[in-house]
Amino acid sequence: MPGRWEHDLEIAVPVGFWPHRAGPLTIENGCLSEKTEIVYDLGHLDHYALEEALKWKDRWGVKVTVVSVGPETHEEGMRQALSLGADEAVRLWDESLESFFPSAAAVKARMLAAWISERGCLLVLCGDKSSGSGSGMVGRYLAHFLARPNLVSVIQIDPLSESKLKVTCRGEKGSRLIYECPIPVVLSVGRGSETRYPTLPGRLAARQAEIPVFNLAQLQVEPAEIGVLASYARTARLAPARLKPKKILTPDSSMSASDRMKMILSGGVKKKKGNVAEGSQGGAAQIYDLLRQEGLV
Amino acid sequence: MQIWVVVEGDDHGLRESSREVLTAATTVAGGVLAAAVVLAPDKENLVQEVMEFGPQTIYLHEEGSPSVTGEDYAEFLGELIERERPGLVLAAETQFGKGLLSRTALQYRMPIFPDCLGISQGPESLLFERLWYGERVSALLTSAAERPVLATWREGIVNVKKCPGLNSTVQKVRPQVQTLNLTRFLEEVKADPLTVDLSEAEVIVAGGGGMGSAAGFQLIQELAELIGAAVGGSRVARDNGWIPLKRQIGQTGKTVAPRLIISCGISGATQHTFGMRDAKKIIAINKDKNAPIFKIADAGIVGDVHEVLPELIKRIKEGKQNARPVGA
Numbered sequence: 001m002p003g004r005w006e007h008d009l010e011i012a013v014p015v016g017f018w019p020h021r022a023g024p025l026t027i028e029n030g031c032l033s034e035k036t037e038i039v040y041d042l043g044h045l046d047h048y049a050l051e052e053a054l055k056w057k058d059r060w061g062v063k064v065t066v067v068s069v070g071p072e073t074h075e076e077g078m079r080q081a082l083s084l085g086a087d088e089a090v091r092l093w094d095e096s097l098e099s100f101f102p103s104a105a106a107v108k109a110r111m112l113a114a115w116i117s118e119r120g121c122l123l124v125l126c127g128d129k130s131s132g133s134g135s136g137m138v139g140r141y142l143a144h145f146l147a148r149p150n151l152v153s154v155i156q157i158d159p160l161s162e163s164k165l166k167v168t169c170r171g172e173k174g175s176r177l178i179y180e181c182p183i184p185v186v187l188s189v190g191r192g193s194e195t196r197y198p199t200l201p202g203r204l205a206a207r208q209a210e211i212p213v214f215n216l217a218q219l220q221v222e223p224a225e226i227g228v229l230a231s232y233a234r235t236a237r238l239a240p241a242r243l244k245p246k247k248i249l250t251p252d253s254s255m256s257a258s259d260r261m262k263m264i265l266s267g268g269v270k271k272k273k274g275n276v277a278e279g280s281q282g283g284a285a286q287i288y289d290l291l292r293q294e295g296l297v
Numbered sequence: 298m299q300i301w302v303v304v305e306g307d308d309h310g311l312r313e314s315s316r317e318v319l320t321a322a323t324t325v326a327g328g329v330l331a332a333a334v335v336l337a338p339d340k341e342n343l344v345q346e347v348m349e350f351g352p353q354t355i356y357l358h359e360e361g362s363p364s365v366t367g368e369d370y371a372e373f374l375g376e377l378i379e380r381e382r383p384g385l386v387l388a389a390e391t392q393f394g395k396g397l398l399s400r401t402a403l404q405y406r407m408p409i410f411p412d413c414l415g416i417s418q419g420p421e422s423l424l425f426e427r428l429w430y431g432e433r434v435s436a437l438l439t440s441a442a443e444r445p446v447l448a449t450w451r452e453g454i455v456n457v458k459k460c461p462g463l464n465s466t467v468q469k470v471r472p473q474v475q476t477l478n479l480t481r482f483l484e485e486v487k488a489d490p491l492t493v494d495l496s497e498a499e500v501i502v503a504g505g506g507g508m509g510s511a512a513g514f515q516l517i518q519e520l521a522e523l524i525g526a527a528v529g530g531s532r533v534a535r536d537n538g539w540i541p542l543k544r545q546i547g548q549t550g551k552t553v554a555p556r557l558i559i560s561c562g563i564s565g566a567t568q569h570t571f572g573m574r575d576a577k578k579i580i581a582i583n584k585d586k587n588a589p590i591f592k593i594a595d596a597g598i599v600g601d602v603h604e605v606l607p608e609l610i611k612r613i614k615e616g617k618q619n620a621r622p623v624g625a
Contacts, residue, residue, distance in 0.1 A: 025433055134431070136395075174487075175485050179483060233408055233439075234439050241435040290596055
């Protein structure tokens with residue numbers, strides 16, 4: 001592959017450090033309870049984004065830097081990323097952000113954008129949705145602030161040339177959508193191939209690693225701008241998630257009583273007057289014709 | 298506050314997810330929806346159906362084309378919102394809906410709440426319910442920005458209820474489609490029908506108690522492989538261990554919406570038909586001519602599946618053989 005990448009290309013992987021999906025979690029007075037020993041982990045999809053970046057590192061020796069917007073607790077997660085093979089970790093944080101974290105995707109993206117454009121990372125791979133607020137908006141906002149294209153639900157990234165990528169995304173009905181896009185780009189990575197485990201030397205090195213922190217002033221972001229972006233979404237309170245709502249069959253109230261009963265008895269399927277044939281020979285022939293009409297045989 | 302809904306349509310008319318949002322939005326609005334924005338061709342009485350939810354105004358873009366993505370309409374929607382100033386604009390959490398609203402939110406600096414499970418009136422402003430931390434915590438969010446708010450509603454959680462009786466005025470619009478040529482679409486690779494999730498399958502062959510045994514159920518597998526369909530089954534098939542739970546259709550299994558479903562040896566109990574009520578075409582094979590499945594089937598065959606299926610499989614194989622060019 002193009003030699004330029006071996007030296008120049010740096011992949012930025014924005015990650016988050018959130019309560020583990022299977023760990024304990026309790027809510028008290030509308031906030032996460034401090035009493036529970038919450039187990040934290042890198043965002044579920046951040047693992048996949050990092051894996052894609054590390055695949056590029058394995059193949060072409062590009063540099064992979066993880067960057068996170070979050071309080072000091074996030075450093076543990078960044079060390080986890082370092083132990084998996086990331087080259088460097090950077091944390092962006094300002095104490096003024098505490099009050100509206102983690103709901104403000106726009107704020108996170110603004111800070112990431114400031115750091116990424118300063119650093120000049122051409123390729124940004126982030127998780128499709130964070131395991132925190134899970135809005136899936138950080139990647140979109142980031143692309144917007146950086147004026148770069150953005151593709152979501154990405155599951156495979158292949159280089160076409162020095163400045164072009166072939167990107168495979170998950171589409172509806174289980175299909176795959178394939179795009180060609182230029183570099184620089186922001187790609188939101190979805191659930192893809194298996195992720196790797198950390199190595200022991202990796203873990204030891206990660207323990208020692210220095211994680212620099214940048215605040216708003218260092219990033220040259222105006223607090224007023226952050227204030228506007230933060231006003232977009234505020235957390236009122238948290239509550240234990242109610243049972244997943246599921247659709248049930250409820251007949252339209254405008255229908256007559258007898259129609260409603262018929263609908264309930266049929267399981268919601270409209271009665272049809274299809275023709276019914278008897279006998280296996282004729283039946284098979286009829287189905288065969290129907291399948292032919294549908295273009296299946 | 299004025300509430301708007303952006304609806305989507307496809308070849309079969311109004312999308313189910315759009316019906317759900319229309320229902321939810323009418324409830325949030327307290328009974329009267331201010332407007333519906335229709336960005337789809339008026340097929341299969343789509344506009345008529347939107348009217349049944351009683352929006353006061355319908356902004357209709359008649360030439361909506363399926364090849365245009367949601368993002369392409371962002372400028373049009375943004376301008377329309379800036380001009381009319383609704384308080385809240387909703388769409389379904391689909392590729393189209395999310396693409397359109399998120400780009401509008403970015404370009405016009407409006408707050409957006411994606412994938413909401415509920416919207417209610419709080420003490421000061423609206424409260425948006427979302428799921429956090431891997432869907433384990435429900436978070437109530439508000440917006441303090443003095444801008445119209447955008448939100449997408451999760452699919453499949455609202456029972457559709459129409460609100461007829463009000464007359465809507467239809468306003469035709471001609472949106473400027475603005476395509477951002479940043480990426481180029483190359484191709485779409487369809488999913489392998491044998492491994493695709495049942496709820497996303499286009500064609501399904503389903504078997505029930507009438508298949509008799511695991512060996513009998515092999516006929517379903519064989520037919521599915523021949524016509525490129527996914528395999529499904531009823532609760533009976535699942536209880537007998539012929540299919541895993543993820544292949545069960547019905548109230549306690551998956552809800553499917555294929556283009557065509559072939560039901561073999563399934564009587565058609567309510568619990569099963571509930572899970573397949575969105576199937577476009579149903580072919581049923583059953584030896585009991587009074588089986589309820591025949592009442593909802595587009596084509597029914599009264600006969601033993603163990604005779605009909607082998608005959609059908611034979612025909613399909615013969616058809617394939619004949620189609621093969623000489624010498625191949």
